[in-house]
Amino acid sequence: MAPASKAIIFTDFDGTITLKDSNDYLTDNLGYGEQKRREGNIDILENRVKFRVAFKEMLDSVPTPFDECVKILCDNIRLDPGFKEFYAWCRDEKIPVIVLSSGMEPIIRALLTKLVGPTADEIKIVSNQPKIFPDGTWTIDYHDDSDFGHDKSLAIRPTANLPKEDRPILFYCGDGVSDLSAARETDLLFAKVGHDLITYCEREGSPFTVFSSFTDIHRDIKDIMEDRTTIDEVAGRYAKEKAAKAAAGAEKAA
Template sequence: MAPANKAVVFTDFDGTITLKDSNDYLTDNLGYGEQKRRDGNIDILENRVKFRDAFKEMLDSVPTPFDECVDILVKNIKLDPGFKDFYAWCLAEGIPVIVLSSGMEPIIRALLTNLVGPTADQIKIVSNQPKHLPDGTWTIDYHDDSDFGHDKSLAIRPTANLPKEDRPVLFYCGDGVSDLSAARETDLLFAKYGHDLITYCEREGNPFVVFKTFSDIHRDIKDIMENRTTIDEVAGRYGREKAAAAAATAT
């Protein structure tokens, strides 16, 4: 069982805290389009291309000035309907929420401030940055030299490696290919329904639980922290539900 008030929530931002991935939105509407983007994601999942290369190509297809991109996203990106309540609960419980993102910090900060309000300033962001070029265009400036451009596991590992008596319970919430490096680092992984992270976890045999909104995550983490259930029980739910669905189909 988890001791009360001893947890950290690491979470992806785009498509996890938000309903739509802001980088996908830019690419689909201003760049080279949805089909080519999806083809690139499949290439990443099948190990035919590095994430950092496909993601940079995707963003470089967007000709719109960076500040205009931020304004467009603030007007169009919506918040997961359960996140505000979950974040308010985390603040009250003293549970840090840390965003680990393959996106760019100015976009993430602008969206969090717009969608969550002033308390969003307490959310730490570890992400990439934009690089403004002399000709007025921009590209992505990666956080590190990994194949991901931002290896999210590197931000989690120092906490995960703390001595047992000091180590908090670690949760991770994500949806896509940029979350692959973080998938094995925490005690419980929440993978968004209908997205690529589930495909990866099933292929690799990585334990996870499916969520549809942050209301699901809120319920499960609250129950764990208040000793109404265990991490193992929550993690085993998806397998039980999948087996039950398969049995029902067979009959």
């Protein structure tokens, strides 16, 4: 995990680097549909079902051959508008970008190559794999035996536990229920506006800040690395803004 680096960016892929979640796209358009998928996500968030169970059910509802799924996704999934510039800056600064995903590596690699270009080959991917059967059907082959199928915290923890003098600053960017296990492992969590990860962090009291696109992440990380702000200041911004809005709302109501 490149401990000599001054920082490491760990990031979710689907719905974070991309505008749409590729697994959601497959489920909504080729599988059992958006309503049932959202019901499953709520069940996960409320601890009524394990992520690995609900996620496998989602993907198993997709009857389309895997190679065709990859082609469909390459035609329909778009990149976050700020990611390409952010990634170029990270390469210039020698800051590794590591994708931790509950999706499947062939899909992620195909999308990164198409959307970012050849330099995306330098992005390390830790994810699940597809298991394709002789009859052409497929299912997800999970990375580990955890309740998540891929416990993202396991990839972060060895670096997080390095001695202080060797430890880089660790950032994590995510949006959904598959990011729950990673939420407390890094120095600063970026949670995407309007998504389930914010609900979890607020409920658990985990510190975080929000982002709408990687343009926001790029600004904040650059400012931190160049000592124009601190992690605590960035992490406290969302809570302060929310408290100010609540106070303004209460004053208006009174």
